Amino acid sequence: MNYSRRQAFLQIGKYALSSLVFNHASANLLNALSLEPEWKESRMVLSDLHVHPLLDKWIQSSPWGKQYPLIFKAVSKMLNKTSLDWERCWNAGINMLCAAHFNPFDEFASMPTDPNPDAPRQTIRMLDVLEDEINEKAFGYARLVNNAAELKAALKIKPNDPGFRIAVVHTIEGGHALGGDLKALDKFAERGVAMITITHFFTKAVGSSANSLPFFPDHGAPPPIQGLSNFGRDLIKRMEELGIIVDVAHATSTTVTGILENSTRPLVASHISARTLGDHPYSLYDEQIKEIANRGGIIGVILMPYWLSNYSNVHMSDKYGSLRDAVKTIRHICKICGTHKCIGIGSDFAGYIPGPKEMRQLSDIHKLRELLQDEFNDDDIVEDILGKNVSEFFINHWGVKG
Ligand SMILES: [Zn+2]
Incomplete structure (x- = not known):
């Protein structure tokens, strides 16, 4: 390299280096001056209407789980394909989780019609187990909130604040958790249960429930009651008196109609799909979705491609289903x-669902956020869908007696 070339080379190097330093400095300066901090710090990341943080633990600590630990661990590994981890969710800035309690042993052991008188006691035990988990494994990451005021206060603390905790709310999946006795409801309300899903896998003398998976038919059962039973009607009335939110997920269309006819307060469909896009008994008709929305309710979209679309079976949804199925439903x-x-x-x-193939951990919710940003091109709308709509609904309606 001759002298002049070397001079030119050094000059270019100098420019390159100084522009790098300048760019870095200016980027830092712009960041410091920026009025829009990180999403995590300024906006709600997720208020999830329906998760199962404790289902595996509950199953494994049951008498059957203790007797056959390897079998239950293998079943979980095979079927429980989605999970949530407290620390990761905390790091992701997830704001609120509605923890759904249901006791699979009670449901399957006495399926499909009879309520189990021992169900309330078992349900209270599930609340205890979750609270122990929050005080132990989730300590520093999550806190239980017992009412709307506590939820509001918890949600004011932003994820960049050291005092930030995920607000965890008790909910119950299946009105049979009352064991056929409305008195249990007072105890549940006292313990901070915010919402109850009226039906679950089986009718159980509450209301007809939709076959939710191909391997869950009410086989061999007597003809199910159509729609809500008298107990189901009384349950809704008493829930509204106590300020517990009514959730229509898992109900047949006749039960959904019954719930709509018998409720006076805004409702939730916590983890559902739209029948227009996914033709399953589990999915809601457009008219039902509109009615819930018109009454000021919330439609929670499940992140399970099988229900969201028309895959021919669970295996195909596992292979081809993605978060795009959820985005399509949200758009619809x-x-x-x-x-x-x-x-x-x-x-x-964490509720034994075959989730979207690109998202197995709840803390990866940013993947859905990115898709929603592409779809709506509006951060406010995305924040509303992921977090604000649900949290504001709970702040406004949980505990309001009607
Ligand atoms: Zn469910």
């Missing part, structure tokens, strides 16, 4: 309701 609900303000997310994660 937005279109038929004329607003996004009625939409939330009810992931059903």
Whole structure:
């Protein structure tokens, strides 16, 4: 290299280096001056209407789980394909989790019709187990909130604050948890249960429930009651008196109609899909979605491609289903309701669901956020759908007696 070339080379190097330093400094300066901090710090990341943080632990600590630990661990590994980890969720800035309690042993052991008188006691035990988990394994990451005021206070603390904790709310999946006795409801309300899903896998003398998976038919059962039973009607009335939110997920269309006819307060469909896009008995008709939205309710979209679309079976949804199925459903609900303000997310994660193939951990919720940003091109709308709509609904309606 001759002298002049070397001079030119050094000059270019100098420019390159100084521009690098300048760019870095200016980027830092712009960041410091920026009025829009990180998403995590300024916006809600997720208020999930329906998750199962404790289902595996509950199963493994049951008498059967203790007797056959390897079998239950293998079943969980095979079928429980989505999970949530407290620390990761905390790091991701997830704001609120509605922890759904259901006791699979009670449901399957006495399926499909009889309520089990021991169910309330078992349900209280599930609440205890979750609270122990929050005080031990989730300590420093999550806190239980017992009422709307506590939820509001918890949600004011932003994820960049050291005092930030995920607000955990008790909910119950299946009115049979009352064991056929309305008195149990007072105890549940006292313990901070915010919402109850009226039906679950089996009718159980509460209301007819939709076959939710191909391997869950009410086989061999007597003809199920159509719609809500008298107990189901009394349950809704008493829930509204106590300020417990009514959730229509898992109900047949006749039961959904019954719930709509018998309720006076805004409702939730915590983890559902739209029948127009996924033709399953589990999915809600457009008219039902619109009615819930018109009454100021919330539609939580499940993150389970099998229900969201028309895959021929669970295996195919596992292979091809993705978060795009959820985005399509969100867009559809937005279109038929004329607003996004009625939409939330009810992931059903850690609840033995075959989730979207690109998201197995709840803390990866940013993957859905990115897709929603592409779809709506509006950070406010995305924040509403992922977090604000649900949290504001709970702040406004949990504990309001009607
Ligand atoms: Zn469910």
